[in-house]
Amino acid sequence: MRAASVSDYRELARRRLPNIFFEYIDGGSYAEATLRRNVADMEAIALRQRVMRDMSALDMSVTTLGQTLAMPVGLAPVGMAGMYARRGEVQAARAAKAAGIPFCLSAMGVCGVEEVTAGAGLAPWYQLYMLKDRGYMRELLARVKAQGCPVLVFTVDLPVPGARYRDVRSGFTGSSGVSGALNTAWDGVTHPAWMWDVWANGRPHSLGSVAGAVQGKHGRVTDFLSWVARNFDRSVTWKDMDWVREIWDGPIVIKGVLDPADARDAVKAGAQGLIVSNHGGRQLDGVRSSISALPKIAQAVGSDLEVYMDGGVRSGLDVLKAMALGARACFVGRAWAYALGAGGEATVARMLATLRSELSVAMILTGCANLADAGRELLDSEA
Numbered sequence: 001m002r003a004a005s006v007s008d009y010r011e012l013a014r015r016r017l018p019n020i021f022f023e024y025i026d027g028g029s030y031a032e033a034t035l036r037r038n039v040a041d042m043e044a045i046a047l048r049q050r051v052m053r054d055m056s057a058l059d060m061s062v063t064t065l066g067q068t069l070a071m072p073v074g075l076a077p078v079g080m081a082g083m084y085a086r087r088g089e090v091q092a093a094r095a096a097k098a099a100g101i102p103f104c105l106s107a108m109g110v111c112g113v114e115e116v117t118a119g120a121g122l123a124p125w126y127q128l129y130m131l132k133d134r135g136y137m138r139e140l141l142a143r144v145k146a147q148g149c150p151v152l153v154f155t156v157d158l159p160v161p162g163a164r165y166r167d168v169r170s171g172f173t174g175s176s177g178v179s180g181a182l183n184t185a186w187d188g189v190t191h192p193a194w195m196w197d198v199w200a201n202g203r204p205h206s207l208g209s210v211a212g213a214v215q216g217k218h219g220r221v222t223d224f225l226s227w228v229a230r231n232f233d234r235s236v237t238w239k240d241m242d243w244v245r246e247i248w249d250g251p252i253v254i255k256g257v258l259d260p261a262d263a264r265d266a267v268k269a270g271a272q273g274l275i276v277s278n279h280g281g282r283q284l285d286g287v288r289s290s291i292s293a294l295p296k297i298a299q300a301v302g303s304d305l306e307v308y309m310d311g312g313v314r315s316g317l318d319v320l321k322a323m324a325l326g327a328r329a330c331f332v333g334r335a336w337a338y339a340l341g342a343g344g345e346a347t348v349a350r351m352l353a354t355l356r357s358e359l360s361v362a363m364i365l366t367g368c369a370n371l372a373d374a375g376r377e378l379l380d381s382e383a
């Protein structure tokens with residue numbers, strides 16, 4: 001199949017990846033209501049078609065935190081990308097760099113920050129989860145700083161992992177003993193291209209950035225959810241931003257805000273940006289979609305910090321909708337994880353080219369020549 005859209009990359013990833021990894025990427029928490037809402041609410045927004053305007057010159061670039069992006073899209077932090085393709089974080093970071101957009105490395109990445117920086121020739125944005133072990137956190141932040149990462153993305157919506165039923169059913173979490181091992185082995189051998197690329201040639205399969213904090217057998221990536229539950233710090237509050245600030249003097253983006261009151265608190269705590277996000281519908285199921293939360297948050301913070309969003313972005317048309325509702329840029333999670341699983345760096349690059357061309361068509365047909373001017377007038381509020 002020749003892939004034309006993000007849903008095609010999803011289908012290719014479904015065929016190529018072992019079931020446990022495809023389900024891990026594709027799924028959400030509990031009944032997946034929020035995951036569906038992210039996509040459905042985005043789809044329900046009507047763009048406003050305009051004609052007979054001079055669209056011969058388009059400006060698709062935006063500035064975020066002083067950095068110019070070739071388009072208003074970034075690769076959201078996605079855990080364990082190195083299990084979807086050989087050294088997957090490096091491959092995705094290379095594709096992002098070539099497209100002129102940021103790659104945000106997950107704290108749960110298989111490749112550590114040093115490997116990604118060296119492999120892509122550019123330091124990524126770095127996503128932080130706060131572990132209980134503050135000594136380790138201090139060392140980790142020093143490592144991130146030493147690599148020259150330009151932005152710290154502090155994810156605040158996962159003090160505890162939401163239950164993902166699909167991961168239980170697939171055997172990704174909670175399966176043990178001989179039947180669990182056989183199930184996983186069968187999943188691998190029935191996907192030979194993945195076995196060769198990732199299992200045979202993509203080692204080590206540990207969590208690069210936090211490997212030192214993961215003890216014993218829990219260094220194996222598939223044990224990580226139980227490790228998360230034990231080691232993430234649930235006592236974190238806005239006060240801990242001061243602690244982070246003592247070590248990190250660069251820009252901080254708070255990821256996982258869905259409520260305008262929390263957005264105001266992020267401003268007070270001194271963040272430079274925030275990502276309106278429900279973790280792709282993977283945390284508290286039943287909460288509203290990111291796109292529906294965006295306008296009030298953008299209004300609540302005004303120009304006090306930069307507002308981005310993620311969740312349900314599946315095309316360049318969705319990117320324009322997010323811009324129209326107040327985002328300065330948006331991030332994609334599953335879109336790049338599917339593409340990486342489907343075919344590595346080259347496929348991530350093709351997926352990004354697809355988003356770009358979709359965005360340009362949407363701009364031309366809504367009469368938006370410059371993204372800096374994108375606003376509600378691009379939407380049809382009566383449709």
Ligand SMILES: Cc1cc2nc3c(=O)[nH]c(=O)nc-3n(C[C@H](O)[C@H](O)[C@H](O)COP(=O)(O)O)c2cc1C
Nearest residue numbers: 025076077078079106155279280311312332333334
């Ligand atoms: C497989 C997968 C793993 C993820 N891992 C992380 C992570 O380690 N840290 C984080 O902050 N967000 C993580 N996220 C959430 C994404 O950063 C992002 O918020 C979400 O994917 C956006 O929704 P979308 O998939 O609809 O684009 C993950 C998402 C997926 C799909």
